[in-house]
Each structure stands twice: as structure tokens, then as C-alpha cells.
Amino acid sequence: MGLRERKKEKTRAAILDAALDLFLEQGYESTTVEQIAGAVEISPRTFFRYFTSKDHLVLWFHDHGEAIMLDALAERPHDEPPFASLMSGLRAVLADLEESTPEDVERFLKLRRLFERYPHLVGLSAARSAETQRRLAAEIAARRGTDPDEDQFAHLIVAFALSAMRVGMECPRNTTSMAEIKERMAQTLEMTERCLRPGWDQQP
Structure with a gap:
């Protein structure tokens, strides 16, 4: 990563940190983009170079996780069972959590x-x-040679995979330990693979 990219990532992280602190201290609805920008000593115009809105800011983890999964999926063999490819994508998300810095963990919590x-x-x-x-689902349908708007099975395969990730992230819901979240997510992925018959995702 070059100097310019590192500077951009540093600014993005500063915006996230300021926003999360303000949201928790004075309320989500009460916090404005102008206040967030002021806390980081940037202009609102600069804020919008990084995030389109407050809502976009609180969904940063979705953006990050989706990018990891799509990149991981692109690296998998096209003849690999689609669910196995998706599980590799989920494990890439888990690996990213394993490499989280203390600052990343604090933001996530x-x-x-x-x-x-x-x-x-x-x-x-x-x-x-x-x-x-x-x-x-569009990626899985492309591997199956089908139209993603018509291939319900592709959407079902993806729904099963994302459900496994959601359960791993949310159960137990009130934990404040990243270590426990990572452990439960790993357990849920293993449980999901045990529960599904091999080859189920290759049916028409």
C-alpha cells in the first residue's frame, strides 16, 4: 500500500472512530455529518469522498465483508461445488477477523x-x-450457467451460506468478546458443513 492509500485508510478509520463515538455518546439521529467531519477536522465535502451518508458509514462492515467474499469466490475453481466455494469465502471473512487489530475489534464491538x-x-x-x-447469487448462477433472476436454487445456496455467517456472528448476541465471536463463527461453519449432505448444492 502506497503513502496515498495509507493516508486515505487512516482518514477513513478516523471518520469511523469519530462517528461511532458520537453515535454512542449523543445518539444516532442527533449526530450530523457536519459534527462527524468537525471531529476529524475535515470538511463535509471530504466526508462524502469516503461515505455517502451516515447510513453508509454504519454499514462499513457489510461492504468490507462482501468484498472479501467476492474476492475469495473469484479465486475458487469454477467446477468446485458452489456451497464449498461460498464456505471458503466465509472462512476468508473469519481469517480477516483473526487478523483484526485492537482498533478494528473496538470498532466492531x-x-x-x-x-x-x-x-x-x-x-x-x-x-x-x-x-x-x-x-x-449472480456469481453462483454464472458458474451454473443460469440466469440469476430465474435461478432460485442459486439464491437458496447463498442464503444457506449467509445464514451460517449470521448465526455465527449473532449467537450469543450479547457477547462483548471478539474471541468468542470468532470461535462461535468457526463452530457454526463446521456445524453447517456437517448438517448438509455432500452434493446437495449440485442439484438442478
Whole structure:
């Protein structure tokens, strides 16, 4: 990563940190983009170079996880069973969590607290997850040589995979330990693979 990219990532992280602190201290609805920008000593215009809105900011983990999964999926053999490819993508997300810095962990846990405090953000998260499901389903359909708008089975395969990740992330819901979250996610992925008959995802 070059100097310019490192500077951009540093600014992005600073915006995230300032926003999460303000959301938790004074409330999500009460916090403005101008306040977030002021806390980082940047202009609102600069803020919008990194995030399109406050809502986009709180969904940063979805953006990051989706990018990891799509990159991992692109590296898998096209003749590999689609669910196995998706599970490799989920394990790439888990590996990214394993490499988290203390700052990354703090951001993640603050975000969990934010979603618990403001249930309407859960709806935004669900809508963002649906976007990820559509993009992954399009990739799986392409491997199957089908139209993603018509291939319900491709969407079902992806839905099973993302459900495994969601259960791993959310159970137990009130944990404040990243180590426990990672352990439960790994256990859930293994459990999912044990529960499904090999070859089920290659049916028409």
C-alpha cells in the first residue's frame, strides 16, 4: 500500500472512530455529518469522498465483508461445488477477523452496541445483506450457467451460506468478546458443513 492509500485508510478509520463515538455518546439521529467531519477536522465535502451518508458509514462492515467474499469466490475453481466455494469465502471473512487489530475489534464491538441500541439500523443491515446475497447469487448462477433472476436454487445456496455467517456472528448476541465471536463463527461453519449432505448444492 502506497503513502496515498495509507493516508486515505487512516482518514477513513478516523471518520469511523469519530462517528461511532458520537453515535454512542449523543445518539444516532442527533449526530450530523457536519459534527462527524468537525471531529476529524475535515470538511463535509471530504466526508462524502469516503461515505455517502451516515447510513453508509454504519454499514462499513457489510461492504468490507462482501468484498472479501467476492474476492475469495473469484479465486475458487469454477467446477468446485458452489456451497464449498461460498464456505471458503466465509472462512476468508473469519481469517480477516483473526487478523483484526485492537482498533478494528473496538470498532466492531462499538458497531454491535450501536445496532442493539437502535433497532431501525437492523433494517438497514438486512437490506444491505440482501444486496450481498444478490451479488453472490449472480456469481453462483454464472458458474451454473443460469440466469440469476430465474435461478432460485442459486439464491437458496447463498442464503444457506449467509445464514451460517449470521448465526455465527449473532449467537450469543450479547457477547462483548471478539474471541468468542470468532470461535462461535468457526463452530457454526463446521456445524453447517456437517448438517448438509455432500452434493446437495449440485442439484438442478
